[in-house]
Amino acid sequence: MPEPIELRVDLEEADVRRGLFFTLVRHSPGLRFLPAFYALAAVGLSAGLYFVGRGRVPSGTELFFGAVCLVVLVGIPLAVRRLARRAFEAVPERAATYRFRDEHVQIQSGEAVTTLPWAKLYQAHETRRAFYLHPKPGAFHVIPKRGLGETEREAVAAWLGAKAKKRRATEIVSWMSPSIALVLMLATYAVYLWLS
Numbered sequence: 001m002p003e004p005i006e007l008r009v010d011l012e013e014a015d016v017r018r019g020l021f022f023t024l025v026r027h028s029p030g031l032r033f034l035p036a037f038y039a040l041a042a043v044g045l046s047a048g049l050y051f052v053g054r055g056r057v058p059s060g061t062e063l064f065f066g067a068v069c070l071v072v073l074v075g076i077p078l079a080v081r082r083l084a085r086r087a088f089e090a091v092p093e094r095a096a097t098y099r100f101r102d103e104h105v106q107i108q109s110g111e112a113v114t115t116l117p118w119a120k121l122y123q124a125h126e127t128r129r130a131f132y133l134h135p136k137p138g139a140f141h142v143i144p145k146r147g148l149g150e151t152e153r154e155a156v157a158a159w160l161g162a163k164a165k166k167r168r169a170t171e172i173v174s175w176m177s178p179s180i181a182l183v184l185m186l187a188t189y190a191v192y193l194w195l196s
Helices: 013-027 034-053 060-090 150-163 176-195
Strands: 005-010 095-100 104-109 112-117 123-126 130-134 141-144
Touching: 005 141, 005 150, 013 034, 013 060, 013 130, 013 141, 034 060, 034 176, 060 176, 095 150, 123 150, 130 150
Parallel strands: none
Antiparallel strands: 005 095, 095 104, 104 112, 123 130, 130 141
């Protein structure tokens, strides 16, 4: 069993923004394919601009598709940024202390104390920049790696490896078939634009 540790971290808006995007993509059924939609929108818009640059006049359908691609490329990052700013502003104290113990993780931010028993922790993830603790699918606590030493990073990873549940972020559910069909339709249309 890992040794009990205590960490003090300072939260920045970028930590919340990355955590929000990570959580939305990993745990929200409708947004699981967001990176694919984003890539398709970039390809579709690039293809449209290429053909317009070569003198081709786009049809109404192609203009509509280009507008949708532009909304996806610009709107999603702006929406995530806005949600992250609101979530960050709602945090009363930017500094937090994490205490890893055998029974739970305790998070103290100012006077507020949250205790997450290991048995009730939905999931935990490690990325290049942070550790994420998910008490439920749509919620997260972030431990940015930015201020942690190598020993502290290894200790957190050891605790999460020993105590956090191993669980897939999303399960295959009924919405996946329509989502895959929509992705294929968009991909087909993007290829059509590219080749025509």
